[in-house]
Amino acid sequence: MEIKVMNKVLAANDAWAQENRSVLKAGNVLMVNLIGSPGAGKTALLEATLDLIKDKYKVSVIEGDIATTKDAERIQKKGVAVCQINTGTACHLDANLVNAAIKDLSVSTVFDIIFVENIGNLVCPAEFDIGEAAKIAVLSVTEGDDKIEKYPLLFSEAKALLITKMSMHHLTNFNMDEAEKAFRKLNPAAPIFKVDNLKSDGLAPWVAFLLAMKNGK
């Protein structure tokens, strides 16, 4: 016997994501979800971004890793609240894990901005809504311009693309025109920010974009 269903498979995750969205909206908190490969420079980007905004905004970070607290320790040195999620084997953060982290962080402080550094992976994190206001794609020049077309889900869903490690661009065969053309095809509206996360170069437009999202502009 055949039964037609047509329900969303990730309905349970989506319900948690919706719960997160409601809680964050009620507190006027912006949550962004940074997604990129291992080594793309997500933590370095966060460190540099925190330096520019932490004195004016209450900021916290949810760090997703399979194992270790290495990234959380780096973020903690910046003097901001951080919550580590170790998934053990899972390759992505899902919305109920993030819900627990938001509750944990929000016990004593109401934050303006929560950054989620998802597990380094271009595939799995893109499939899961965690209740974020924006998925932000992080791609380094050392990975190659072809990654945009190879992993289209993330790049089609991202609200912005950060191309990192720009000071190494001349050492690589990363074709910026091809990367921009492929990204524009998938995502005509999202801005592209070219940054050098280790030197804090080019971060101002990214930070302005972030704060415009925070202020609902």
Next chain:
Amino acid sequence: MHEVSIVEGLITQVSAQQKERKFKTVHEVHIACGMYNCLSEETLNFCMQTVAEGTCLAKAVIKVRRLAERWQCLACRKEFFQEDRKPLLDTACPHCAAKDVIPRPNNEIYLDKLEVD
């Protein structure tokens, strides 16, 4: 292996259906998803064998169907569908041949239908 989470979602959905419709065994689980969803049928079936043990899905086979990809032409504004995924920059509008076309993907994963006894 995000497929484990997908299979867990499937088990939750199918268990709810089982309570309502009172079937005993699921033979086939049909999933429909967008062109860009990274779902491997082989990996899903491998995960199912492990995660669904002891449930009505223990012997079920998962089949994945890709939904046709929706595109829009920015020149003539018409929409069109592509059944097979082509390289991004090779897609042209079937109505006016313009290359100025953008995908409008549906990235949801659906439990489409079940074959049960």
